Amino acid sequence: RSGVALIAQLPTSTRVSTLPKVCRRNLNQDVRITRTGKPILTVSGGRSSLGGYTATVFGATGFLGRYIVNRLARSGCTVVVPFREEMAKRHLKVSGDLGRVIFLEMDLRNTASIEESVRHSDIVYNLIGRDYPTKNFDLEDVHVEGTERIVEAIAKYDIDRYVHVSSHSASKESPSEFYRTKAVGEEVARSIYPETTIVRPAPMFGFEDRLLNALASPSNFITSNWMQERFWPVHVIDVGMALEQMLHDDTTAAETFELYGPVNYSMAEIAELVDREIVKHRRHINIPKRLMKPLARYMNKYIWWPIGSEDQVEREFIDQTIDPTAKTFKDLNIEPVDLKSMTYEYLKGYRSSQYYDLPPMTERERREEKKYLHVID
Ligand code: NDP
Numbered sequence: 001r002s003g004v005a006l007i008a009q010l011p012t013s014t015r016v017s018t019l020p021k022v023c024r025r026n027l028n029q030d031v032r033i034t035r036t037g038k039p040i041l042t043v044s045g046g047r048s049s050l051g052g053y054t055a056t057v058f059g060a061t062g063f064l065g066r067y068i069v070n071r072l073a074r075s076g077c078t079v080v081v082p083f084r085e086e087m088a089k090r091h092l093k094v095s096g097d098l099g100r101v102i103f104l105e106m107d108l109r110n111t112a113s114i115e116e117s118v119r120h121s122d123i124v125y126n127l128i129g130r131d132y133p134t135k136n137f138d139l140e141d142v143h144v145e146g147t148e149r150i151v152e153a154i155a156k157y158d159i160d161r162y163v164h165v166s167s168h169s170a171s172k173e174s175p176s177e178f179y180r181t182k183a184v185g186e187e188v189a190r191s192i193y194p195e196t197t198i199v200r201p202a203p204m205f206g207f208e209d210r211l212l213n214a215l216a217s218p219s220n221f222i223t224s225n226w227m228q229e230r231f232w233p234v235h236v237i238d239v240g241m242a243l244e245q246m247l248h249d250d251t252t253a254a255e256t257f258e259l260y261g262p263v264n265y266s267m268a269e270i271a272e273l274v275d276r277e278i279v280k281h282r283r284h285i286n287i288p289k290r291l292m293k294p295l296a297r298y299m300n301k302y303i304w305w306p307i308g309s310e311d312q313v314e315r316e317f318i319d320q321t322i323d324p325t326a327k328t329f330k331d332l333n334i335e336p337v338d339l340k341s342m343t344y345e346y347l348k349g350y351r352s353s354q355y356y357d358l359p360p361m362t363e364r365e366r367r368e369e370k371k372y373l374h375v376i377d
Contacts, residue, residue, distance in 0.1 A: 002201040004111045014066070015272040015331075020059045021221060022357050023235045024040055029041065029042070029043050030042045030043075030044075032052065032248075034122055034160045034250070035160050035195075035250040035253060036158075036160050037308070038122070038160065040052035040053055040122070041111075041302075042076070043076070044076075045076075047074065047096075047097050048076070048097050049074075049075055049076030050076045051072065051075045051076035051077030051078070052076070052077070053072075053077045053078070053122045053123060053247060054077065054079075054080065054120055054121045054122050054123075055072050055077050055078070055079050055080070055121055055122065055123045055124070055247065056077040056079075056080040056081075056082065056117050056118050056123075056124045056125070057069050057072070057079060057081055057123065057125045057127065058082055058106075058117070058124070058125065058126045058127060058128050058150060059125075059126065059127030059128035059129065059165070059361050060079075060081045060082075060083070060089065060092060060127065061083055061084075061085070061088040061092070062118075062127060062129075063204065063206065063208045063209060063210070063236065064127055064165070064201070064204060064236055064239060064240065065127050066091065066092060066098045066230075067091075067206070067236050067237055067239070067240030068097070068125060068243045068244065069081060069092050069095050069096075069101065070092075070095040070240070071240055072096075072244060072246040072247070073092075073095040073096025073097075073100045073101050074095060074096055076096070076097070076100065077096075077100070077247075078099075078100055078102065079092075079095075079096065079100060079101050079102065080102050080104060080118075080120070080121060081102065081103050081104070081119055082103075082104050082105070082106030082113070082114070082117040082233070083103055083104070083105060083106065084105070084106065084107065087301075089103055101279075104106075104116060104117050104262070108128070108137070108141070108142070108145075108146040108149065109149075110154075111149055111153065114149050114153045115153045115156065115157065116157055117153075117319040118150070118153045118157055119153075119157040119159075120153055121159055122159070122160045123159070123160060123162070123163065123246075123247050124150070124154055124159055124161070124162050124163070125163045125165065125243060126147065126150050126162070126163070126164050126165060126189075127149075127165045128142060128146055128150075129142065129143065129165065129167070129182075130142045130143075131178065131210075131306075131309070131311075131312060132300055132306060132308065132309035132311065132312060132330065133300065133309060133311075135304075139177050139181045139311070140177075140181050140184075142181075143178075143181035143182050143184070143185040144172075144181055144184050144185050144188055147164065147185040147188050147189055148188050148192070149189065149235050151164075151189045151193050151196070152192060153237045154192075154193055155192050155193050161195070161197070161246070161247070161250070161253060162189070162193050162195065162196045162197065163196075163197045163199060163243060163246050164185070164189045164196050164197065164198050164199065165199045165201065165243075165364060166182045166183075166185060166187065166198055166199065166200050166318050167179060167182040167200055167201070168201060168203070168211050168231070168258065168260065168321070168322075169200075169283065169318060169319075169320050169321045170182035170183040170186060170200060171183050172184065173207055174185075174318065175314055175317075176311055176314045176315045176318055177197050177200075177311045178311050178312075178315060179315070179318070183262070186198050186256075194254060195253040195254045196254065197246055197252050197253055197254070197255055197256075197257070198255075198256040198257065199239075199242070199243065199246075199256075199257050199259060200256070200257065200258045200259065200323075200326070201212045201234055201239050201259045201260075202231055202232045202233060202234040202258075202259065202260035202261060202320055203231050203233050203234070203320075204233070204234055204235070204239060205233050205234070205236065205339055205342065205346065206235065206236035206237065207346055209236065209346075211233060211270070212270075212274060212346050212347060215267075215270060215274040215282065216274050216277075216278050216282065216347055216350040217282075217350075219284045219286050220282075220284070221271070221282060221283070221284045222284075222285050222286075222287060222292075222308075223267070223284065223285075223286055223287075223316060224286065224287055224288060224289045224292040224293075224313050224316055224317075225286075225289070225316040225317050225346070226265075226266035226268070226286050227266060227268035227271055227284065228267070228268065229266065229267055229315075229316050229317065229319055229320075230264055230265065230266045230319045230320065231260075231264070231265065231317065231319065231320035232260035232261045232262070232263065232264050232265075232320060232322075233261045233263075233265060233270070234260050234261040235261065235336060235338060235339075235342060236258055238259070238261075238306055238329065238334055238337060239259050240289075240335045241334055242257065242259055242329060242332050242334055245332050245334070246325065246332075249332070252327075254330075255327050256325075256326040256327065257326060257327045257328065257331070257332075258321065258322050258323055258326040258327070258328055259328065259329060259336075260320070260322065260328070260336070261265055261336050261337070261338060261339060262336055262337075262338050263338050263339065264338065267316075270339065271284065273339070274343065274347060277343045277344060277347045277348075277350075277352060277374050278347050278350040278352075278354065279351055279352065280350070280351075282316070288355040289313060289317070293310050293314070293342065294310075296308050296309055296313050297309070297310040318340075344357060
């Protein structure tokens, strides 16, 4: 408006040459100020927009990672993706315009590589997490020590924002090592960088999830708790949206968010939904905890592909708990979607090719069908 008022005061000859330039700038450009007062120029223009911000996403090669890298890169932010494995990150390259997604090799024990990954950024997301211990990293290495190294680098380079993705039910008193180490990780992050935004997602569903895909896959679904654990499954796209919003809303700094779906389900209820959607019945085997735990420990140690762990068996006996003091989707003005409304989208690939999703024929269609006799050749 101020630009237009300014033009009105100019002599007519100058107005003609100035008008298009001023209007274009007013329409497309915006200057945002970060939490520490740094001006960020943003220009909207489709895929070639300039988001202005530089964001580092640790753990971008995982399930949730692609949904935040994609959102940031397509709005024109420069996204730094620290990675360990060449093949695991290549799908992220096309999520933004040329030069928007930058890959840097990183090791969680190599402080220099972590510092290199964060030092030019305005915001750092830490999505690194593991459900099971691996040969080189136990849960504490990943959730506590890894977090500590990342947050120390953030504090050292005075990065504007840090968003730490923890887990639902994270508690230091939990019988599960995963939830305990996630809680300690949160504490470590807040003690080094008090403005840390903590995000605790519920079990997430989406195309690459480990929830619907595990229930729909042809292999047997093995549990120990008769699928009785209860939780509020959340759509991964909703979590991605929430993470993106945190970049633009500095009031989320130093807050804790519990991101969970609108409906509480037991695993058995979800299995029933899945069976109905894929029009098949998947076999479920229950092995008692006292047998399953040593078996899972043995398998996790000697089999080199992800096969479950002792702690995952323990987690089946823990229902999701929600911290009533934490903020939720409501505080971000996001309406989370229910799992039931998305099962068709994510599970249609599991339906048998013999299944035709056509509505029953009406009486008229049946009569008309008889009217035509197709003679070919
Ligand atoms: P994934 O397991 O799909 O991805 C985990 C990411 O962490 C990967 O990018 C992986 O890298 C990285 N990572 C793991 N260990 C290491 C390590 N030692 N060094 C470097 N990088 C490592 O997780 P999700 O995307 O599903 O989840 C994201 C976060 O949300 C995690 O912290 C998870 O614990 C948490 N969470 C997830 C839930 C879910 O339902 N999925 C529920 C609750 C919390 P690489 O590809 O190289 O292995």
